[in-house]
Amino acid sequence: MVRLITHNLLACHVKGCTSNNFPLKLQDVQIALREAEFNEDFLRGFIPRLEWGALVQAAREVGDDSLPAEVPEMLDDEFLKQLHHVLLEIHIDEGSMVCPNCKHVYPISSGIPNMLLAEHEIG
Amino acid sequence: MIPTPDLSHLTRADYDHVYEPAEDTFVLLDALEEDAQSLRTIQPRICLEIGSGSGCVSAFLGAILGSSSALYLCTDINSRATRCTFLTGQQNKVSLNPINASLAQPLVKRLANSVDILLFNPPYVPTYEEEAIDAQHGADLSGSWAGGSDGMRVTDILLGQVGNLLSPKGHFYLVAVKQNNIPEIQRLMQSEHGLRSQIVLQRRAGREHLFVLKFTR
Numbered sequence: 351m352v353r354l355i356t357h358n359l360l361a362c363h364v365k366g367c368t369s370n371n372f373p374l375k376l377q378d379v380q381i382a383l384r385e386a387e388f389n390e391d392f393l394r395g396f397i398p399r400l401e402w403g404a405l406v407q408a409a410r411e412v413g414d415d416s417l418p419a420e421v422p423e424m425l426d427d428e429f430l431k432q433l434h435h436v437l438l439e440i441h442i443d444e445g446s447m448v449c450p451n452c453k454h455v456y457p458i459s460s461g462i463p464n465m466l467l468a469e470h471e472i473g
Numbered sequence: 474m475i476p477t478p479d480l481s482h483l484t485r486a487d488y489d490h491v492y493e494p495a496e497d498t499f500v501l502l503d504a505l506e507e508d509a510q511s512l513r514t515i516q517p518r519i520c521l522e523i524g525s526g527s528g529c530v531s532a533f534l535g536a537i538l539g540s541s542s543a544l545y546l547c548t549d550i551n552s553r554a555t556r557c558t559f560l561t562g563q564q565n566k567v568s569l570n571p572i573n574a575s576l577a578q579p580l581v582k583r584l585a586n587s588v589d590i591l592l593f594n595p596p597y598v599p600t601y602e603e604e605a606i607d608a609q610h611g612a613d614l615s616g617s618w619a620g621g622s623d624g625m626r627v628t629d630i631l632l633g634q635v636g637n638l639l640s641p642k643g644h645f646y647l648v649a650v651k652q653n654n655i656p657e658i659q660r661l662m663q664s665e666h667g668l669r670s671q672i673v674l675q676r677r678a679g680r681e682h683l684f685v686l687k688f689t690r
Protein backbone atom coordinates (compact mmCIF):
# COMPACT_ATOMS: atom_id res chain seq x y z
CA MET A 351 0.00 0.00 0.00
CA VAL A 352 1.19 3.46 -0.83
CA ARG A 353 0.22 5.85 1.90
CA LEU A 354 1.45 9.39 2.16
CA ILE A 355 3.92 8.36 4.87
CA THR A 356 5.69 6.16 2.29
CA HIS A 357 5.33 8.69 -0.49
CA ASN A 358 7.14 11.18 1.77
CA LEU A 359 10.22 8.92 1.71
CA LEU A 360 10.47 8.13 -2.01
CA ALA A 361 12.67 10.10 -4.39
CA CYS A 362 13.54 9.72 -8.04
CA HIS A 363 16.80 7.81 -8.47
CA VAL A 364 17.32 7.90 -12.21
CA LYS A 365 21.01 8.27 -13.09
CA GLY A 366 22.03 11.91 -12.83
CA CYS A 367 18.69 13.01 -11.40
CA THR A 368 19.91 14.29 -8.04
CA SER A 369 18.27 17.65 -7.45
CA ASN A 370 14.62 18.65 -7.44
CA ASN A 371 13.89 14.88 -7.56
CA PHE A 372 11.55 15.00 -4.55
CA PRO A 373 8.63 14.95 -3.84
CA LEU A 374 7.24 12.86 -6.66
CA LYS A 375 4.07 14.35 -8.06
CA LEU A 376 0.97 12.20 -7.60
CA GLN A 377 -1.14 11.81 -10.72
CA ASP A 378 -4.34 10.04 -11.79
CA VAL A 379 -4.72 8.50 -8.36
CA GLN A 380 -7.42 6.17 -7.10
CA ILE A 381 -7.79 6.61 -3.38
CA ALA A 382 -9.27 4.42 -0.68
CA LEU A 383 -9.66 5.32 2.98
CA ARG A 384 -8.84 2.56 5.43
CA GLU A 385 -8.80 2.98 9.17
CA ALA A 386 -5.52 2.56 11.04
CA GLU A 387 -4.79 2.26 14.73
CA PHE A 388 -3.90 5.64 16.29
CA ASN A 389 -0.52 5.71 18.01
CA GLU A 390 0.44 9.07 19.46
CA ASP A 391 4.05 8.14 20.34
CA PHE A 392 4.66 6.94 16.81
CA LEU A 393 3.33 10.17 15.30
CA ARG A 394 5.31 12.42 17.63
CA GLY A 395 8.45 10.39 16.91
CA PHE A 396 7.86 10.51 13.17
CA ILE A 397 7.22 14.23 12.73
CA PRO A 398 10.94 15.13 12.73
CA ARG A 399 11.50 12.67 9.88
CA LEU A 400 8.85 14.19 7.63
CA GLU A 401 9.40 16.70 4.87
CA TRP A 402 6.43 18.79 5.87
CA GLY A 403 6.03 20.85 2.72
CA ALA A 404 6.09 17.69 0.61
CA LEU A 405 3.41 16.11 2.78
CA VAL A 406 1.12 19.12 2.55
CA GLN A 407 1.56 19.20 -1.22
CA ALA A 408 0.93 15.45 -1.64
CA ALA A 409 -2.17 15.65 0.55
CA ARG A 410 -3.53 18.41 -1.71
CA GLU A 411 -2.80 16.29 -4.77
CA VAL A 412 -5.04 13.57 -3.37
CA GLY A 413 -7.75 16.03 -2.39
CA ASP A 414 -7.05 16.64 1.30
CA ASP A 415 -6.19 20.16 2.38
CA SER A 416 -6.63 19.79 6.12
CA LEU A 417 -2.98 20.18 7.10
CA PRO A 418 -1.49 23.53 8.15
CA ALA A 419 1.36 24.95 6.06
CA GLU A 420 3.77 24.61 8.99
CA VAL A 421 4.02 22.08 11.81
CA PRO A 422 2.25 23.80 14.72
CA GLU A 423 4.23 24.48 17.89
CA MET A 424 1.60 22.81 20.03
CA LEU A 425 0.94 19.26 18.88
CA ASP A 426 -2.59 19.02 20.22
CA ASP A 427 -4.95 16.10 19.89
CA GLU A 428 -6.88 17.53 17.02
CA PHE A 429 -3.73 18.10 14.97
CA LEU A 430 -2.35 14.63 15.70
CA LYS A 431 -5.65 13.01 14.69
CA GLN A 432 -5.59 14.90 11.41
CA LEU A 433 -1.97 13.99 10.78
CA HIS A 434 -2.73 10.35 11.56
CA HIS A 435 -5.47 10.35 8.96
CA VAL A 436 -3.40 11.99 6.24
CA LEU A 437 -0.27 9.91 6.81
CA LEU A 438 -1.75 6.50 7.48
CA GLU A 439 -5.35 6.21 6.31
CA ILE A 440 -5.28 7.53 2.76
CA HIS A 441 -4.25 4.70 0.46
CA ILE A 442 -3.24 5.24 -3.14
CA ASP A 443 -4.28 2.02 -4.83
CA GLU A 444 -3.64 3.05 -8.42
CA GLY A 445 -1.92 5.97 -10.07
CA SER A 446 1.52 7.27 -10.79
CA MET A 447 4.29 9.33 -9.26
CA VAL A 448 6.17 11.67 -11.55
CA CYS A 449 9.62 13.11 -10.93
CA PRO A 450 9.44 16.91 -10.90
CA ASN A 451 12.91 17.07 -12.44
CA CYS A 452 13.33 14.38 -15.13
CA LYS A 453 9.61 13.49 -15.48
CA HIS A 454 10.23 9.78 -14.99
CA VAL A 455 6.92 8.05 -14.22
CA TYR A 456 6.77 5.51 -11.39
CA PRO A 457 3.49 3.58 -11.56
CA ILE A 458 1.45 2.42 -8.58
CA SER A 459 -0.59 -0.69 -9.17
CA SER A 460 -2.70 -2.62 -6.65
CA GLY A 461 -1.19 -0.47 -3.92
CA ILE A 462 2.42 -1.27 -4.77
CA PRO A 463 4.79 1.33 -6.22
CA ASN A 464 7.10 0.22 -8.99
CA MET A 465 10.38 2.05 -8.43
CA LEU A 466 12.49 -0.26 -10.60
CA LEU A 467 14.53 1.36 -13.34
CA ALA A 468 15.83 0.01 -16.62
CA GLU A 469 19.54 -0.74 -16.75
CA HIS A 470 20.48 2.47 -18.60
CA GLU A 471 18.62 4.61 -16.04
CA ILE A 472 20.49 3.27 -13.02
CA GLY A 473 23.10 5.54 -11.49
CA MET B 474 7.52 -17.06 22.29
CA ILE B 475 6.50 -14.99 19.32
CA PRO B 476 4.63 -17.18 16.87
CA THR B 477 5.98 -17.62 13.35
CA PRO B 478 3.82 -15.53 11.00
CA ASP B 479 0.82 -17.17 9.40
CA LEU B 480 1.64 -17.84 5.75
CA SER B 481 -1.32 -20.09 5.01
CA HIS B 482 -2.57 -17.66 2.35
CA LEU B 483 0.50 -18.36 0.17
CA THR B 484 0.42 -21.33 -2.19
CA ARG B 485 2.76 -23.56 -4.19
CA ALA B 486 2.11 -21.29 -7.17
CA ASP B 487 3.48 -18.34 -5.15
CA TYR B 488 6.56 -20.31 -4.14
CA ASP B 489 7.26 -21.14 -7.80
CA HIS B 490 8.37 -17.52 -8.06
CA VAL B 491 8.89 -16.24 -4.53
CA TYR B 492 11.33 -17.51 -1.92
CA GLU B 493 9.68 -19.86 0.55
CA PRO B 494 10.88 -19.29 4.12
CA ALA B 495 13.63 -21.75 4.95
CA GLU B 496 16.43 -22.23 7.50
CA ASP B 497 18.04 -18.90 6.61
CA THR B 498 14.73 -17.15 7.23
CA PHE B 499 14.25 -18.89 10.55
CA VAL B 500 17.74 -18.14 11.78
CA LEU B 501 16.95 -14.45 11.26
CA LEU B 502 13.63 -14.78 13.10
CA ASP B 503 15.43 -16.44 16.00
CA ALA B 504 18.04 -13.68 16.15
CA LEU B 505 15.30 -11.03 16.23
CA GLU B 506 13.40 -12.88 18.89
CA GLU B 507 16.50 -13.08 21.09
CA ASP B 508 16.93 -9.32 20.74
CA ALA B 509 13.21 -8.54 21.12
CA GLN B 510 13.57 -6.68 24.40
CA SER B 511 16.47 -4.50 23.32
CA LEU B 512 14.78 -3.79 19.97
CA ARG B 513 11.72 -2.48 21.80
CA THR B 514 13.80 -0.22 24.03
CA ILE B 515 15.30 1.68 21.09
CA GLN B 516 11.71 2.57 20.06
CA PRO B 517 12.20 2.06 16.35
CA ARG B 518 10.17 4.29 14.05
CA ILE B 519 11.50 3.22 10.68
CA CYS B 520 12.17 -0.43 9.85
CA LEU B 521 13.40 -1.42 6.42
CA GLU B 522 13.70 -4.92 5.10
CA ILE B 523 15.58 -5.43 1.83
CA GLY B 524 14.43 -8.45 -0.17
CA SER B 525 11.34 -9.21 1.90
CA GLY B 526 10.21 -12.15 -0.26
CA SER B 527 7.17 -13.70 1.40
CA GLY B 528 7.13 -10.93 4.02
CA CYS B 529 7.66 -13.44 6.81
CA VAL B 530 10.50 -11.59 8.53
CA SER B 531 8.90 -8.14 8.54
CA ALA B 532 5.61 -9.60 9.76
CA PHE B 533 7.55 -11.19 12.61
CA LEU B 534 9.29 -7.92 13.42
CA GLY B 535 5.86 -6.26 13.45
CA ALA B 536 4.68 -8.83 15.97
CA ILE B 537 7.66 -7.98 18.20
CA LEU B 538 7.29 -4.21 18.03
CA GLY B 539 3.56 -3.74 17.36
CA SER B 540 2.00 -2.80 14.05
CA SER B 541 1.26 0.82 14.91
CA SER B 542 4.59 1.55 16.66
CA ALA B 543 6.77 1.66 13.58
CA LEU B 544 6.70 2.02 9.81
CA TYR B 545 7.61 -1.21 8.05
CA LEU B 546 9.10 -0.64 4.61
CA CYS B 547 9.91 -3.69 2.49
CA THR B 548 11.68 -3.68 -0.85
CA ASP B 549 12.10 -6.50 -3.32
CA ILE B 550 13.12 -6.60 -7.00
CA ASN B 551 10.57 -9.36 -7.55
CA SER B 552 7.10 -7.88 -8.06
CA ARG B 553 5.44 -11.14 -7.04
CA ALA B 554 7.37 -11.00 -3.78
CA THR B 555 6.10 -7.49 -3.05
CA ARG B 556 2.57 -8.78 -3.60
CA CYS B 557 3.16 -11.69 -1.17
CA THR B 558 4.67 -9.31 1.37
CA PHE B 559 1.56 -7.15 1.14
CA LEU B 560 -0.76 -10.11 1.71
CA THR B 561 1.36 -11.49 4.55
CA GLY B 562 1.05 -8.14 6.29
CA GLN B 563 -2.73 -8.30 5.97
CA GLN B 564 -2.90 -11.90 7.09
CA ASN B 565 -0.88 -11.10 10.21
CA LYS B 566 -2.42 -7.69 10.95
CA VAL B 567 0.83 -5.82 10.47
CA SER B 568 0.89 -2.94 8.00
CA LEU B 569 3.72 -3.85 5.66
CA ASN B 570 4.60 -1.32 2.97
CA PRO B 571 6.15 -3.13 0.01
CA ILE B 572 8.07 -1.24 -2.64
CA ASN B 573 9.17 -2.84 -5.88
CA ALA B 574 12.77 -1.68 -5.97
CA SER B 575 16.37 -2.79 -5.88
CA LEU B 576 17.97 -2.53 -2.43
CA ALA B 577 17.09 0.84 -0.85
CA GLN B 578 17.52 2.84 -4.07
CA PRO B 579 14.49 5.17 -4.02
CA LEU B 580 14.78 5.62 -0.24
CA VAL B 581 18.44 6.52 0.29
CA LYS B 582 17.92 10.21 -0.28
CA ARG B 583 15.23 10.55 2.38
CA LEU B 584 16.33 7.89 4.83
CA ALA B 585 19.83 9.21 5.54
CA ASN B 586 20.62 8.36 9.18
CA SER B 587 16.99 7.37 9.70
CA VAL B 588 16.64 3.60 9.60
CA ASP B 589 16.33 2.16 13.09
CA ILE B 590 16.12 -1.48 12.06
CA LEU B 591 17.53 -2.68 8.76
CA LEU B 592 17.17 -6.32 7.74
CA PHE B 593 18.62 -8.26 4.83
CA ASN B 594 18.56 -11.96 4.11
CA PRO B 595 20.27 -11.61 0.74
CA PRO B 596 20.95 -13.88 -2.21
CA TYR B 597 24.13 -15.25 -0.62
CA VAL B 598 24.83 -18.46 -2.53
CA PRO B 599 28.13 -18.44 -4.46
CA THR B 600 27.43 -18.81 -8.19
CA TYR B 601 28.99 -17.79 -11.48
CA GLU B 602 28.91 -14.00 -11.84
CA GLU B 603 26.80 -14.31 -15.01
CA GLU B 604 24.22 -16.32 -13.12
CA ALA B 605 23.85 -13.64 -10.47
CA ILE B 606 23.63 -10.88 -13.07
CA ASP B 607 20.93 -12.75 -14.99
CA ALA B 608 19.07 -13.51 -11.78
CA GLN B 609 19.02 -9.83 -10.84
CA HIS B 610 17.59 -8.97 -14.25
CA GLY B 611 15.08 -11.80 -14.17
CA ALA B 612 13.84 -10.79 -10.72
CA ASP B 613 12.35 -14.22 -10.17
CA LEU B 614 13.14 -17.15 -7.90
CA SER B 615 16.83 -17.43 -8.81
CA GLY B 616 17.24 -13.81 -7.68
CA SER B 617 16.58 -14.99 -4.16
CA TRP B 618 19.76 -17.03 -3.94
CA ALA B 619 22.23 -16.32 -6.78
CA GLY B 620 24.99 -14.22 -5.23
CA GLY B 621 27.93 -14.26 -7.67
CA SER B 622 31.46 -15.56 -7.13
CA ASP B 623 31.68 -15.17 -3.36
CA GLY B 624 27.94 -14.82 -2.85
CA MET B 625 28.44 -11.13 -2.09
CA ARG B 626 27.56 -9.47 -5.38
CA VAL B 627 24.25 -8.00 -4.15
CA THR B 628 25.13 -7.76 -0.46
CA ASP B 629 28.27 -5.71 -1.15
CA ILE B 630 26.23 -2.94 -2.76
CA LEU B 631 24.02 -2.64 0.28
CA LEU B 632 26.98 -2.78 2.66
CA GLY B 633 28.25 0.38 1.01
CA GLN B 634 25.01 2.17 1.93
CA VAL B 635 24.39 0.94 5.45
CA GLY B 636 26.53 3.59 7.11
CA ASN B 637 24.42 6.25 5.44
CA LEU B 638 21.06 4.63 6.21
CA LEU B 639 21.36 3.62 9.86
CA SER B 640 20.09 6.01 12.53
CA PRO B 641 22.38 6.73 15.50
CA LYS B 642 20.71 3.96 17.49
CA GLY B 643 20.11 1.76 14.42
CA HIS B 644 20.63 -1.99 14.16
CA PHE B 645 21.38 -3.84 10.94
CA TYR B 646 20.88 -7.60 10.77
CA LEU B 647 22.44 -9.52 7.90
CA VAL B 648 22.22 -13.21 7.07
CA ALA B 649 25.38 -14.69 5.61
CA VAL B 650 27.07 -18.03 5.02
CA LYS B 651 30.61 -19.07 5.71
CA GLN B 652 31.72 -18.73 2.04
CA ASN B 653 30.83 -15.03 2.19
CA ASN B 654 33.92 -14.56 4.40
CA ILE B 655 32.39 -13.27 7.62
CA PRO B 656 35.62 -11.93 9.21
CA GLU B 657 36.31 -9.89 6.07
CA ILE B 658 32.78 -8.42 6.10
CA GLN B 659 33.21 -7.43 9.72
CA ARG B 660 36.64 -5.94 9.20
CA LEU B 661 35.53 -3.93 6.18
CA MET B 662 32.42 -2.54 7.85
CA GLN B 663 34.55 -1.37 10.77
CA SER B 664 37.38 0.15 8.75
CA GLU B 665 35.37 1.65 5.87
CA HIS B 666 32.15 2.62 7.63
CA GLY B 667 32.97 2.65 11.31
CA LEU B 668 30.28 0.10 12.13
CA ARG B 669 30.76 -2.36 14.97
CA SER B 670 29.48 -5.88 14.50
CA GLN B 671 28.99 -9.18 16.20
CA ILE B 672 27.83 -12.65 15.26
CA VAL B 673 24.54 -12.99 17.11
CA LEU B 674 23.67 -16.48 15.90
CA GLN B 675 25.16 -19.27 13.85
CA ARG B 676 23.76 -22.60 12.84
CA ARG B 677 24.51 -25.48 10.53
CA ALA B 678 21.63 -26.43 8.26
CA GLY B 679 22.41 -29.17 5.79
CA ARG B 680 25.33 -27.99 3.66
CA GLU B 681 25.02 -24.40 4.82
CA HIS B 682 26.77 -22.80 7.74
CA LEU B 683 24.49 -19.84 8.46
CA PHE B 684 25.34 -16.68 10.38
CA VAL B 685 23.38 -13.67 11.54
CA LEU B 686 25.54 -10.55 11.90
CA LYS B 687 24.42 -7.48 13.75
CA PHE B 688 25.92 -4.06 12.99
CA THR B 689 25.62 -0.90 15.08
CA ARG B 690 27.33 2.48 15.15
Ligand SMILES: C[S@@+](CC[C@H](N)C(=O)[O-])C[C@H]1O[C@@H](n2cnc3c(N)ncnc32)[C@H](O)[C@@H]1O
Binds near residue numbers: 617
Ligand atom coordinates in the same frame (compact mmCIF):
# COMPACT_ATOMS: atom_id res chain seq x y z
C1 LIG C 1 16.99 -15.36 0.46
S1 LIG C 1 15.54 -14.50 -0.10
C2 LIG C 1 14.90 -13.91 1.47
C3 LIG C 1 13.40 -13.67 1.47
C4 LIG C 1 12.82 -13.37 2.85
N1 LIG C 1 13.35 -12.13 3.39
C5 LIG C 1 13.12 -14.50 3.80
O1 LIG C 1 13.98 -14.32 4.68
O2 LIG C 1 12.51 -15.56 3.67
C6 LIG C 1 16.24 -13.02 -0.85
C7 LIG C 1 15.22 -12.01 -1.36
O3 LIG C 1 15.93 -10.86 -1.85
C8 LIG C 1 15.34 -10.42 -3.05
N2 LIG C 1 16.36 -9.66 -3.79
C9 LIG C 1 17.39 -10.14 -4.54
N3 LIG C 1 18.11 -9.13 -5.04
C10 LIG C 1 17.53 -7.98 -4.60
C11 LIG C 1 17.82 -6.60 -4.79
N4 LIG C 1 18.83 -6.19 -5.56
N5 LIG C 1 16.99 -5.70 -4.20
C12 LIG C 1 15.94 -6.10 -3.43
N6 LIG C 1 15.63 -7.39 -3.22
C13 LIG C 1 16.41 -8.32 -3.80
C14 LIG C 1 14.86 -11.69 -3.72
O4 LIG C 1 13.86 -11.42 -4.68
C15 LIG C 1 14.35 -12.48 -2.51
O5 LIG C 1 13.01 -12.19 -2.24
Ligand SMILES: [Zn+2]
Binds near residue numbers: 363450452454
Ligand atom coordinates in the same frame (compact mmCIF):
# COMPACT_ATOMS: atom_id res chain seq x y z
ZN1 LIG D 1 14.10 12.18 -11.83
